[in-house]
Amino acid sequence: MKILVIGGGGREHALAWKLKQSPRVERIFCAPGNAGTAEIGENVAISASDLPGLVRFAKENRVDLTVVGPDDSLAAGIVDLFAAADLRIFGPTKAAARLESSKIFAKELMREQGIPTAQAGTFERSDDALRFCDRLRFPVVIKADGLALGKGVIIAPDCAVARSTIDEMINQGRFGEAGRRVVVEEFLRGTECSLHALVDGANYRLLQTARDHKRAFEGDTGPNTGGMGAFSPANNWNAELEDQFHKKIMGPLLRGLHEKRITFRGLLYPGLMISADGARVLEFNCRFGDPETQVILPRMKSDLLPLLEATIDGKIDSPKASSIEWDRRPAVTVVLASGGYPGKYETGKSISGLGKAAELDGVQIFHAGTKRINSEIVTSGGRVLAITALGSTLEAARARAYEAVSRIHFENCHYRRDIALSAGYG
Ligand SMILES: Nc1ncnc2c1ncn2[C@@H]1O[C@H](COP(=O)(O)OP(=O)(O)O)[C@@H](O)[C@H]1O
Ligand SMILES: [Mg+2]
Structure with missing residues (x-):
């Protein structure tokens, strides 16, 4: 093939x-x-x-x-x-991908089906949006409706920030058309978890859980990025949450799509916030996560191809696709980024040590913003590499990933040293 x-x-x-x-x-x-x-x-x-x-x-x-x-x-x-x-x-x-490409569409579907999510309003007039902020407790979360390269969500600590954010999005077109309409929602407390499901139109199968680290700097500070690292399985997931996830989230979601005569076939990845009273949906993504994929796939023992085919053919429930085999060992991935990312950064920096890092047992190097120029591999983007390691424990996987990271060099390389460190990830 x-x-x-x-x-x-x-x-x-x-x-x-x-x-x-x-x-x-x-x-x-x-x-x-x-x-x-x-x-x-x-x-x-x-x-x-x-x-x-x-x-x-x-x-x-x-x-x-x-x-x-x-x-x-x-x-x-x-x-x-x-x-x-x-x-x-x-x-x-395109119609099914609106679950991700329009946060308003997703929110309305969740409301119709009673899917647990943050209390929210959707607005195209800034004065209406502001009035709604006053009804919520600060901080409030303001989201551009459309795709905004992961930069369209602002957590506003007070009324002044809410006012300027709403004005920039709706009236000044900071995110272009994507921000002309906004979702304003309550701020949820808890820990996040990424689920990946192969959805074949009617049925679905879950992949292993993962957690990612979105902020640029250690201790979850600094601006949001595409993701600075991840680990799998998630340490905040359990059988009870999974049961609830099937009943209160996936079931109603598929029913809602069916009522709208939309068939979803592909990878659905809901981002969840988990708190004392269960899991709530932050958003739906309609493709594999990055960098979650870099920790989920190295743990998958089964062949991926028949699973993708079964998803397309509406046969994810067939015996062939019914059991996915997993490596029980946890995986950790550390993203190496260009200094300055997610803001301005330079490219064209020569990368060394990739061979030495790859020699380590259980280590897999995934490239992102890299390109080959003659015999050299150089940086060509914000996120440059994702260094994944499997280990008998999360700590072992983590240590091995950082051992590999220490062998790789390029000018102005930036990475977080606290990926998968349990502190703060209860
Ligand atoms: N209601 C909320 N309460 C608390 N944090 C939130 C809320 N909504 C989003 N966030 C935070 O903002 C991040 C990005 O929001 P999300 O809805 O996933 O949009 P996108 O991934 O498209 O930028 C989330 O991963 C989460 O950390
Ligand atoms: Mg997200």
């Missing part, structure tokens, strides 16, 4: 790496890929947003299955385009 993976981050390298291990996979293309995917497949110089270009490539090269990484390709309707061209693709349609 020939597979095309769309995207060029650590998640896509992990997907390509895992799919490459499937006995039926002969060739893997990545568009646009990175220096890591180039080592296991062939990079194709087509951007993840050039949908007609991707359709053309898949047709001309007789690609058997395309797997989509990034949210914006899904929101732009890549799955609908591929399906119209009779091409097999893994991911939700």
